[in-house]
Amino acid sequence: MGDHQLRVMRVLACESRMQILQLLQERQRALPVDEVAAAVGLHVNTTREHLDRLVASGFVERSTEHRTTRGRPRMLYRSIDSAAVAAIDSKARAHLVSLLLEGYGQPMESPVTAAEMAGVAWAAELGCPGSEASGDPERDYAAQVDALVRHLEELGFEPERLDDDEVLALHHCPFADISSDRRGVICGAHLGLVRGILERHQGPLKVEALAPRGEGTACTLRLRREEAVAEAGSELVDA
Incomplete structure (x- = not known):
């Protein structure tokens, strides 16, 4: 660096x-x-x-x-907007690269699995102490969504809330110039990042799926209440 x-x-x-x-x-x-x-x-x-x-x-x-x-x-x-966006992209890129390198050489099922684990570790280093569940599901639901949107905004993803907050459109990707070649790894890291943020802010929301962007469109992040994804888990969806 x-x-x-x-x-x-x-x-x-x-x-x-x-x-x-x-x-x-x-x-x-x-x-x-x-x-x-x-x-x-x-x-x-x-x-x-x-x-x-x-x-x-x-x-x-x-x-x-x-x-x-x-x-x-x-x-x-x-x-200075252009400088700020470029710098935030640089920060996100450098942080993720450092986390991936920490796991380099360790036995993993796949590069995507390693990337998801790096994403969860990334969430733990965002500098936010997280929050425990309050016992009120609706209050915890709102707090989780607010925390997730705030972190994604700070990291430069330009999130937009859709469909009662259970679908987020991510209008910017700090890795857009390389994600076409390594989309599975990059999206896996972002999936792990979201999962890690939601785990640190306890509540009913979990990740259901992350669908990568098509040409000229945003990535789509789908969330569901815990009981709805208890068996299905979360996944990457091909565009």
Whole structure:
């Protein structure tokens, strides 16, 4: 891994910086530091330090406010979308590669099985403590879906909720340029990632299937309540 890629990984390894970057992407306009700080719940000075790191790494651009009244102009911050997407893809790619390499040479049934196991391990390293079941199935169901969507958004998959939250469309794949050649392995890792996230956030939801994208379409992730998949298990579906 080169020096630039290492710096990218370090910047994006911080959950607070990821929250700031996601905020700037969602707002789609330049924001002053105090507004960013209020939105993410951090002190202004801490927020400014995070923004400076994001600017230095090429994820955010800084400009001076144009004022028509007297007073000192504020510094404004705006996300650079193309850099952010490329960096998140790089982070996801590097993380998965490192996990696959850890299992290299160990006896496995198949490369897809190894990839699914790597995906489960990936979920365990997302920096989220997870949550135990509350005893209320509907509450746990909603919490699982929210956690899954949040993690997939942070990893750059651009999830969209469909069909009462039991079907998610994944509009972006960090591995799109290589998945045509190694689709089974890549999709297996993503299936394991989703399974691992749902296991860490306990509730009734399990993975039913992941259908890879066709040309110009999104991948489709199907979820089901536990009793509905107890016998069937989860699977990859050929496009």
